[in-house]
Amino acid sequence: GAGVSQSPSNKVTEKGKDVELRCDPISGHTALYWYRQSLGQGLEFLIYFQGNSAPDKSGLPSDRFSAERTGGSVSTLTIQRTQQEDSAVYLCASSRDIPHYEQYFGPGTRLTVT
Amino acid sequence: GQQVMQIPQYQHVQEGEDFTTYCNSSTTLSNIQWYKQRPGGHPVFLIQLVKSGEVKKQKRLTFQFGEAKKNSSLHITATQTTDVGTYFCCRGSSNTGKLIFGQGTTLQVKP
Numbered sequence: 486g487a488g489v490s491q492s493p494s495n496k497v498t499e500k501g502k503d504v505e506l507r508c509d510p511i512s513g514h515t516a517l518y519w520y521r522q523s524l525g526q527g528l529e530f531l532i533y534f535q536g537n538s539a540p541d542k543s544g545l546p547s548d549r550f551s552a553e554r555t556g557g558s559v560s561t562l563t564i565q566r567t568q569q570e571d572s573a574v575y576l577c578a579s580s581r582d583i584p585h586y587e588q589y590f591g592p593g594t595r596l597t598v599t
Numbered sequence: 600g601q602q603v604m605q606i607p608q609y610q611h612v613q614e615g616e617d618f619t620t621y622c623n624s625s626t627t628l629s630n631i632q633w634y635k636q637r638p639g640g641h642p643v644f645l646i647q648l649v650k651s652g653e654v655k656k657q658k659r660l661t662f663q664f665g666e667a668k669k670n671s672s673l674h675i676t677a678t679q680t681t682d683v684g685t686y687f688c689c690r691g692s693s694n695t696g697k698l699i700f701g702q703g704t705t706l707q708v709k710p
Contacts, residue, residue, distance in 0.1 A: 502632060516696055527687065528642065528700040541697045583696040587632065587644035 487511070489591035491577050497597045498567055506562040506594045518578040518588060519552055519559050528576065533562060535583055546567030567598045602627065603690045605701035615708050618675040620704035622688035631664060631671045632689040636703070642687060645673075678708045 490509045498504050510517050519531040530544040534554040545551070549567075554560040564571055574595050578588040604623045607701055612618050630649045634642040649672060650666035655662045663673045675682055685703040692698075693696065 518696075518698065520700075527702040530698055530700070533698070535697040546699070560628075570688055586645060588634075588642075588698075589644070590641040592641055 489576075489577055489579055491591040493594060494592065495595045495597075497599060498505045498595050499571060500598055501566055502597065503563065503565045504567055506564075506575050506576075506577075506596070508562070508577030508579075508591060509561045509591055510558065510560070510577070512558075514579035514581055514589075515557065516580045516583045516586075517554060517581075519560070519562050520576045520578065521573045522576055522593070523573045531562070533583075549599050565598075567596075572596055572598045601690065601697075602698050603628075603631075603687055603688055603691070604685070604699040605697060605704055607687060608702065608705055609705050609707070611707045611709065612634070612678050614680060615677050618678050618688050618706055620673050620688075620706075622673075624669050624673045627668050628664075628671075628690050629668075632691070632698075633662060634687045634689060634700075635670075635672055635684050636687065637684040640684075645686075655660050675706075676695050679710050680708050682706060683708050 492507045517534040520528040522528050532542050532552050536557050537554050549565045552562045574593040575591045578590045580586040580588045606621050632647045633645040634643045646662050652666045652670050653664040659676045663672045685705045687703045688701045690699050
């Protein structure tokens with residue numbers, strides 16, 4: 486079946502604008518994760534969803550970041566009033582269930598804030 | 600806290616040499632996962648270890664989970680150029696879905 490897909494693949498935006506990043510997980514996967522990876526760096530955990538609920542939002546860098554998931558499927562990560570330090574690759578992953586089945590990652594969205 | 604430390608950060612080897620990366624935690628791990636990320640790609644799951652002292656092998660890759668469940672290692676025998684990439688360990692919480700990745704070890708293999 487299809488893997489995790491993310492859109493857009495690349496996004497260039499001006500500082501101060503809002504952006505929405507989309508993730509389509511593998512069908513039937515109840516867990517969905519968002520990570521951020523800066524150039525040459527590791528993966529920074531942002532948030533995860535179990536179904537439509539997000540039990541742990543502590544990884545979100547600031548209140549400019551929010552995420553939602555509807556219908557236990559698609560998720561959107563919204564960054565308001567983007568800053569240059571938000572530039573990174575945003576990766577989404579899904580897994581069959583929690584706890585901790587293997588995660589399948591999407592190709593990521595490369596966000597550049599100018 | 601919940602961080603996992605990976606060493607080394609970088610490793611350059613000659614093709615055919617062995618390679619090992621280590622993942623250490625100050626607290627007991629409920630499980631540990633390993634991922635590989637090729638340059639320009641996204642992380643791909645390699646394995647999950649759950650039991651104390653567990654050893655799993657995948658061809659030239661050997662994964663170990665320490666007896667105290669506070670450390671893990673990935674060993675590659677006779678590296679090949681296809682092994683190039685960054686290897687991440689990842690710890691999970693015992694009762695939540697939060698996952699913490701190590702900083703990764705980037706492997707370069709000279710042909």
